[in-house]
Amino acid sequence: MGTSPKVDGCAPIHVFASSKSWIEGNATLQLQQVAGLPGVRAVAAMPDLHPGKYGPVGCAVLSDLIHPQLVGSDIGCGMGLFQLDVAARKLRLDQLAGRLHALDQPWDGDTGNVLADAGLHATMFDASLGSIGGGNHFCEFQAIEEILEPDIAAEVGLDRDHAYVLVHSGSRGLGFSILEREMRNGQAALDPVSESGSAYMDAHDHAVQWARLNRRIIAERAAAAARADLRPVNDLAHNMVERHDAGGHVMALHRKGAAASDRGLVPVPGSRGTLSYLVEPLTAMRTDALASLAHGAGRKYDRASMHGRVRVKKSDVARLERNPYGGIVVCGDRGLLAEEAPEAYKNIERVIDDIVEFGLARVVATFRPLVTFKKAQSSVVAGSTRREKSWKEYRR
DNA sequence: ATGTTC
Numbered sequence: 001m002g003t004s005p006k007v008d009g010c011a012p013i014h015v016f017a018s019s020k021s022w023i024e025g026n027a028t029l030q031l032q033q034v035a036g037l038p039g040v041r042a043v044a045a046m047p048d049l050h051p052g053k054y055g056p057v058g059c060a061v062l063s064d065l066i067h068p069q070l071v072g073s074d075i076g077c078g079m080g081l082f083q084l085d086v087a088a089r090k091l092r093l094d095q096l097a098g099r100l101h102a103l104d105q106p107w108d109g110d111t112g113n114v115l116a117d118a119g120l121h122a123t124m125f126d127a128s129l130g131s132i133g134g135g136n137h138f139c140e141f142q143a144i145e146e147i148l149e150p151d152i153a154a155e156v157g158l159d160r161d162h163a164y165v166l167v168h169s170g171s172r173g174l175g176f177s178i179l180e181r182e183m184r185n186g187q188a189a190l191d192p193v194s195e196s197g198s199a200y201m202d203a204h205d206h207a208v209q210w211a212r213l214n215r216r217i218i219a220e221r222a223a224a225a226a227r228a229d230l231r232p233v234n235d236l237a238h239n240m241v242e243r244h245d246a247g248g249h250v251m252a253l254h255r256k257g258a259a260a261s262d263r264g265l266v267p268v269p270g271s272r273g274t275l276s277y278l279v280e281p282l283t284a285m286r287t288d289a290l291a292s293l294a295h296g297a298g299r300k301y302d303r304a305s306m307h308g309r310v311r312v313k314k315s316d317v318a319r320l321e322r323n324p325y326g327g328i329v330v331c332g333d334r335g336l337l338a339e340e341a342p343e344a345y346k347n348i349e350r351v352i353d354d355i356v357e358f359g360l361a362r363v364v365a366t367f368r369p370l371v372t373f374k375k376a377q378s379s380v381v382a383g384s385t386r387r388e389k390s391w392k393e394y395r396r
Numbered sequence: 397a398t399g400t401t402c
Binding site: 053074077125127128135136137175176177179180 | 397398399400
């Protein structure tokens, strides 16, 4: 708990998890490996820490060098919370669930226009704009369960009667292509002020904005299904890297599954069967947290093991398609439903308790899930045999 | 995480 195991040649690691929070051994191992990477100065781990493909998820890493793998493939992935101008109690959940199936279809909006409005150039991945993607990504209608800090809630215009939409999505194929390109170049680490470092940052920053726009469009599509308008409460990426000038010395602050704690209230989702939280970061309290916060409950069991833990029979599917609050989970992919079952995740209350006890944040409001939408099984699109430029051939 | 299988 708040340990700083100083291994020879390794950067200090601060773990903001109490002994009550389960941290998998492999995640701790990955954390130590990260602390030993070239240029790494400090590592902060959150209680939602769990093992990932290229390194642990749920941590911030301050380094002299940019490590694209520490950001991962879903550059700019994050959480957008939006308030709808409709009362939560007015939503017809079954009707809404039906309409949300439209999110499995490509967005039919004017991609060129929204990109231009956002100041973003076109890429070959723009057809994915407005799509949620797979894995843990979701779009969830929520209602306020409780407001614990009325003054702060009022500052951001929270109204306990309104419905909300929380979107967890990222940069789809775009971010993936950027990491893929870096790995093909064989450069494990980049000098932040070098040409290659700047080129990565340009592509990265573009993907971060693209992902933010993607969440906005997804929220608008969801709002349209509820025949409502929306306004953003806050939107924060949790997979990203930023350059920081520390008195002439440029450093890279990576966040992998960790939200920034220096730009407004942080939406912290639970699993799809629990409350989600909106917290106020108390950044000044702990500089060793690297201006970061937990980004959710964090996985407890890996995806593969969930297929053995959850039977995907009719009765189980029926159970997984409801949440304990009487809400609906829409997911046309039984396998994904099993992988993303609430029991695959850590206890969000434990995670929140930890960040509160370590003085990292306080809870402003809690939200209960009404309707959660997750991607349906990917169906192979017939007839698209036309040879387009391969995404691996793509250059900005 | 990924136009997830070249």
